[in-house]
Structures are given as structure tokens and as C-alpha cells.
Amino acid sequence: MSQSYTVTAVTVVVLATVLVGGFGLRISRTTSDFYVASRTVRPALNAAAISGEYLSAASFLGVAGLVLLHGPDMLWYPVGYTAGYLVLLIFVAAPLRRSGAYTLPDFAEGRLESRAVRRLVSVFVVGAGWLYLVPQLQGAGLTLKILTGAPDWFGGVLVALVVVVAVAAGGMRSITFVQAFQYWLKLTALLVPALFLLLAWQGDGRPRVDLDLTAAVVGRADHPLYATYGLIVATFLGTMGLPHVVVRFYTSPNGRAARRTTVIVLALIGAFYLLPPVYGALGRLYVPELPYGTDADAAVLLLPERAIGGLGGDLLGALVAGGAFAAFLSTASGLTMAVAGVLTQDVLPSRGVRHFRLATPLAMAVPLGGSLLVSGMPVADSVGMAFAVSASSFCPLLVLGIWWRRLTPPGAIAGLLLGGGLAFAATVITVSGAVRSGWPHALLAWPAVWSVPVGFLAMILVSLATRGRIPPGTNAAMTRFHLPEVLMSGSRKGSASVSAAGPGEGTGSGTGMGGAG
Template sequence: MQVNPWALVSVTLVVVVTFYLGHRTSRFARSTHDFLVARRTVRSRRNAAAIAGEYISAASFLGIAGLVLKEGADALWFPIGFTAGFLALMLFVAGPLRRSGAYTLPDFMEARLSSPVLRTASTWFVVFIGVLYLLPQLQGAGLALTMIMPTPAWVGSVLVTVVIAYNVMGGGMRAITLLQAFQYWFKLFAIAAPTFVLCAVFVAGGAGAPGSAGSLDEPAPPNFAAHTTVTVDTDVTLGVDTLTRVRVDDGSGGAGWTTWHAGSQHTVDAGSELTFPEGAAVPTVDQATSANLDWLLPSTDLSGLLSTYSLLLALLLGTMGLPHVLSRFYTNPDGKAARRTTVQVLLLLGLFYLFPVMLGMLSRMFVPELLITGETDAAVIALPTAMLSGVAGQILAALLAAGAFAAFLSTASGLVSSMSGVIATDLLAGKVRDYRVASVGVAGIAVLLAVTLPIDDLALSVGMSFALGASTFAPLLVLGVWWRRLTWLGAMVGMCTGGGLVLLAVVLNAVSAHTGGWAPWLLERPALVTVPVAFGLTVLVSIGTSSRVPEDVGAVMLRLHAPDPLGFMRDRAVQRFGRAEEHTRTSQGRHRK
């Protein structure tokens, strides 16, 4: 492949700036209070940018465009759901969560229900969700690096892991707050500027521009604009809707031209080269939408509708169950600032998600060969050089690659920080040293899994994390904030059942991927079953164990819902996870706004 020197420079600059900002801000972190909640002094504007920065992950920067390329209208629910999840978070959870005074999600569970056992179980689910969400970030980094230089995918995963582990170890939440806020604005520029340029190029040339596969409103599949050779890196099964001429070279010496008939499917081994003449229809991998007319319209069959509803339920409720998102609200000064932060996050995310959708639509016309290899997550980086030849295309691809790496770094930093916090305070002694040990352990395990497990669609992988969050912590947060009769036993049964069902679906999906792909849609998007089960069991068991309602429930509910000026909010004692002298030091100096 041809190395893009501009991309190498841009990615190197992002990594160096990330390393520098993390190192510089780490100097202000001295206590565990700094590492976990940044002294609870982060203003709403900076916190909103930081939340948006860590929320815009590999699934957002690369995965959404890839899904739009492959699935069309059905994929539009992803950006809608990703954004709307913060509306539910703002309405039901954000303010009371901050007023609880907790510093981690398991700490909130104990503060509300007075159960150390529930706290320990919550800790493990935080780790499960964090690892499940972290894997596509590291795998996406490897994919992005392979697109700009001839290097194995594991190199990008290891590079991102080293940088984020250093930053998190150095200063935790205090170190990554400014870093994530900066990375949001950089990611917005990195995706918006190329989108405007590529849209201008498209408008100038129209659907018939050089390299275009044709108009998106045509009923036929996309067509190759020129004689094209595609190398398949993994085993794929391709389907065609029209008569297609193709030359298959699998390395055995028997290459020759053949005809694939409409409606047929063909297995292509890894390492094979497929050559198509000009004007040939583009075959698609399993589950990809072939005809443009079908691509433009949403699914109308029952399974497609149920799958969409399941996805929306997971995204709407899953956001409030993501520990790395919730941990940022603990850094606000009060509940009012937490709600204001959420409103600003909605604006920032709504602005960002306009651009990957447009890039996905352009990819359908200019890089349809990705439908053959199945590597649709590479569409964002491959698109500029397909639409613009020479240095101009390389520079735009370089900017997008840099933005993708910023997405990997910011999201991975938040995930490692949130997991390290709960491990250090709940499973270890709770000192700064324990936080750092947990950071190294979490990062090491995650990168090991990332380089050994296969890469799936990034947005779909992240969607499973949302389903797990929606099936575990979402019922506990909603009911814990708004229902006085919740008991720790009901919360435990609901969380373990909902989370266990999602983890079972993850395992069955992995088995299905290696044994013929027999898994139904319900295993890929299980929230439609697991979320109602989790809510229902939590309510039923709580009603059946009403004698276990905490005695201080009235005082706790008053603290969660009383307006901030009344002064009922009390932060959980720092001495629980740090030395008393550390608490004294936190009052010296102020966090930079």
C-alpha cells in the first residue's frame, strides 16, 4: 500500500499533544480526590466538552459512517440514539446523581441502598461494561493505523494503550478533563472540514463525478466506475442481485473470468483477489444492503422493526448506565451544574453527528469496494483519496485519521479512568498507588483482548455495551432516584439477571461468528428483552422484600431532590478512599476553569 506521509505526521502530532497535555495537567493531581473527581470543581462548559470528547468514540467517528454505507436508513438510528440518550440522562438522573455526593457508580449504589454487597457486584459490572466498550476503541486504532501505513493492527492498539495508561496513571480525572475537552473541538474540526470540502467536490461533479458508483436513488446496486481489483483480507460470503462478471484469483493458479448469477452467494477465501470490469455491480457481504433502493428505505419486516426498537431502547437507556460518562458528572460543583452540563452535551453531540452521516452517504458512491471486503469502518479514511487525487486527498485523509486517533485516545482515557477508580476504591486499598496499579492492569488486559479478538463492526460492538448498561445500571438509577421502595436485594436480582442475559448474548454471538453465523437478531440486540426483565425483576423483588427498604431512605431522597441552595447536598467522605492529610490538601489551590 502507499504510505500517506501527511497522515503519519498528523497522527504523530495528536499522540504527542495528548501525551504533553496529560503530562502537564498531571502535575496538579496530588490526592485520590483529584484522581477520581477532579476536586468536584469542573465548570459546566468544560465538563460538557469533556463528556462529548470521551463519548465520541470509534463507533461515532468511524463506525456510524461505515454503518450508513452498509445499511443505509436503518443506520440513522445510531446517531439519533447516541444523542437522545443524554436527554433521558438529563431528565431522570444527572442532577440527583451529583447531589448524592458519590464519587463512583458503585458508591452511589451503596449510598442509596446501604449495601456493600451490591456495591461489590456493581464494581464488577463497571469493569465488564468498560472492557466491552474499550475493545472497539483499541481495535479501531489498529484499523485506522493500517489505513495510513503498512503496519500490523496491533501496533495502533498498543500505541493508544501506552499513551492513555500514562495519562491516567499520572493524574486520573484531573489530568484527562482538559485533554478530553480539547479533543472534542479537535474531532469536530477534523470531521467537519473534510466533510465540507468533499461535499463541495461532490456538488461540483454530481453523482456522475469521476470515481462515482452512481446515484443513490437508483434501484440497482452501486457499480464500479472503472476496472477494479479488490483484495479480500478475511473470509467473506458475497451476494449479488444482478448478473456480475468477476475474475477470482485465490492463489491456486486457476484464476479465470466467471459469471455470478443474480441471487447467488459465493464464499471468498482470505488473500483472494477479485477483479471486476467497469460498470459491474458491486457485490456485498452478508447482511449488507445491496440495492440502493432498499438502502434508502428503512426495514419494514417484523424482525427489522423489532431490531430497531431494541437498538433504540439500548441507546436511550444505555447512556445512563455507562460508568465513564456518569463519572464525569461527579466532577461538577453541584446538581444544577450537572443538568446544565447535560444540556450543553446534547448541543455538542447533535452538531457532531451531522458529519459522519454525510460521509457514509458519500462512501456509498465513491468507495463501494468496502462492501466486498466488509471493512466498512475504514470508509471515513478511505473516502478522501477516492474523491480527490494527489496531495489534497491525502491531507483530508490525514486530518480524518488524526481525528479518529483523538477519538480513540479520549474515550479510552475515560474508560480506563472510570474502571481504575472503582477497582482502586472497592477492590484495593483506595490509595493513589492502587489507582495507578489498577490503570496498568486494566490497560494491559484490554490491549491483550484487542489484539487477539477479531474486529467486528465498531458501532455494533459499542451497541452491545449500551445494552449492558441499559440492562444493569439504568433500572437501578431510575428506580433508585425516583422510587422509595427499592431494596438492595431487588436491585441485585435485576442487575445480575439483566447483565447476565446480555453477557450470555455476547458469548453466543462470539460462538456464532465462528460456527456459521446462526445467531438471530435478538442476540445481537438483546435490549428489547433484557431491559424489561431487569426493570420487572427489580420492582417485583423489591416489593417482595419491602422490609429491607433502608431506614434512612427519606433523608437520602431529600438529598437527591432538594434544590441545591437549600444545602442538603453532602459529598461522600474523602477519607473513605484517601488519607486525611490528602483531604486537607484538596482545599489548597483551585482547579483551572
């Protein structure tokens, strides 16, 4: 019987997504609306949208699954996802908004005035976006399979279709509404069942939850302390480079609003992350047979039925399933939006909204194929690898690009290739299963500890060795990044001398002006 409730809940979420997206389509009139929601999104709405987009399958299902499987050390995942936003706020948020860059390639070209750097960054953005999309689609497949017995591929294909339609139709403005709505849906979908679960636990005489989890815990790593540090470095520094996170900052009206938005985001995702550990801990108690293999990701979904049972359990389970689907849809929409934006600007021959709509299915097709081919990775782990690649490539580029005047294009290329390339290679080797134990496995599975310093060092050393290549517009770019809005007097030569700042910072240029001509 519970299947019909679940199907209803998932259908409602999918329909609501399409309807809210359609509502956005009606008011999404201009190209500016389409790409950046006309940069008029207020902090409260924007913060809910950013949080809705950010809380992915890894947060909704993965965290509880990992806590259930490996114990409280896994709580570093949600802490890292949150702290990543703090680091983003501290070093990147306001300057990135003021840079006028719409995507990371825009930022790279605007700051370094180099087409080569732009192309390399585009490759990394598309790669990281795809790496992050695969687990979202797999999570969707898993959810539907467990709850309704649908075949493995069905959930992923469903999410892919809905996302392509919503993104291609309404663009950023409609996505903003969809995602703000989905944050509150996700919070409700975890909060309400959690309250009932805690009541049920009280009613059962508060059985002791084995917090220590030493027994029956599947060994996670040969070197758990190193793995924890690898996780901390990757999530703290990787958040700022995730393609869907960066795009969102451009929808703020100005740098100051971007900063304030980020603080609200921290509060919102912090509030959300109080919940998954509850599921992890209670899952130990009520779903004890799970901890073998990927299915730990399903703990959140099965818990209401097991702990409460009856009609109430079914209804709460359906609510959780709806929330999980909101998680897949919102993160996948944001990623697809970002990847399609880069594909439109840097890969497809011409630009404009029509080509953006053509790029959307392309942005989704590759990860969909990947999710059907590769399977068996816990959701939070594969997301962790996207973070490691981002932390080793985009973090040095953004931090040095914003704060260091001596960065040169060759330096940026060296850092991206060495830091990001090595992290990516380590990911590929880990996924292929060539190295399975000991220090080599630990070093490859959690590469951020060494690959982030490699990225920074390569960028700094090569930049210092190529002093002659410092872009002429560096000082103007720094002024633009850091000058508060009250002091900007607009389109005089000072602010206009750095071209290729992405789609039209203040001066009304084309959507892909960096690539024009």
C-alpha cells in the first residue's frame, strides 16, 4: 500500500516543480531574466534558493547513510559542506559578484585576459558538474527502486527529463523560485518525520542508541584520521568552485547583498543538517540489517516505515520520498543550468537562449549515461570527489585571482592542470578499483590534502617565474572586485578597461561577449 503514497508524493513534487517553473517562465521575459534572474533576487529568496540547490542527494540520503554505516566521524561531511560556504563568504563572495563573471570561465577570462585559461576552466567546470550530477541521478534511481520497485534506471531518467524541461523552459528566474520552494520542502520532509520518529523512540522506552558504533561498523579507511583531514580540506575549500554555487552569486544585486545572502545560507543549511544525523542514529536502531553496501543511502527512506509503521509510517515515508526527489531535482537543475551555460558559451558555435535550450539536453545526457554505467558508489563519496577536484583547481584560481596581483595565465594553467588534474586522476584510479588498501588507497581516495597545496604552489611558483605575463588589466580588475558599490561611479574608463567580464557587467554587452569575434 505504501507504494501508492510514495508514487503520489513523488508525482506531486515533480508536478509542483514543473508548475512553479512554468510560473517563472511566464515572468521570465528577457535574456537577463533567463540567465541571471535580472540580478534582482533579494537575499532571503536567494538564500533559500541557494540552500535548496545545494542540499543534494548527498545531504538528504548520503549523510544519514554514512553515519549509520561508519559512525559519528562522518558528521564531518555536513560540517564541511556548511563550512565551505563560510570560506566562500570570507574570500570569494563579494568580489566574485563584483567581478561581473557569470560562470567560472567568465571570471578566469575577465581576470587573466586569456582565452586558453578560459577554455581549460570550461573543461574543468563541465567535468566537475558531470561528476556531481551522476550521484544525483543514481540517488533518484535508488529511491524509486526501494520505494516502488521501479527498475534501476527509471528514477534517473525521470529526474533528467524534468530537469531538462524546467531548465530549458524557464532558465534562472524560474529555477530560483523552484529551488527556494524546494529548500522548504526538503526541510519539512526531514523535520516532520524526524519529530514523529523521536516520539516513536520515546514510546519504545528510549532504547539506547549505540553512539559509539564500534561493533559491526564497516571499515572505512586504513587511515581514518588522514581520511578525515582529506574530507575537511576538500569540503571546506571545494564548495566555492562548484559550478552551480558560483552561478548563483551572480543573481544577487551587488556584492554586499551577496555577502548577506551567504550568511543566511549558512543558517539555513545549518538548520537542515541538524536532521540527517538523527536519521543515522535511529537507523542503527530500527534498520539494523542495512549496513552492507550502497543501500545505507536508503536508511532515511525506510526508517519511518520501520520505526512507526502503519498508515502514519507510510505517509511519513511518502513525505520523505517527496523531499528526496526535491533534493535530486533541485541540485540537478542547478548543475545542469551551470553546465549548459558553459556549453552554450564555450562549445556551441553561436549563443543565445535558443542555443542554451539546445545545450541543456547535452549537459544532462553524459551524466545520465554515466549513472547508468557506473554504479555501486555511496552517494556522499562520489560527491566528495567532485569537491576534491574543485578544491584543487578552482579554489586556488579564485583565491589567488581575487587577492594576488601577480597571478599570470601560465601560472593559472599550471595550477589547474597539476592540482585539478592530479585530483581528477586520483579519483579515476580510485573509482577503477586499481588500488584497494594501505596508504596508496588513502592518498588516492582523499587527494585534497596533497593536491590542494600542489595546485596553490604550482600557480604561485609558475606565476612568479613568468612575471612578464601579468595581465595589463590586473589593477583595474582588483579595483572592480574590491571597491564598495557606494564608490562606483559607473562606466568611466577605469571600470571599462577590463573587457570580457562575462555577460554584460553594467555595460550591456552580449551574453557571451567573452567569446565574440
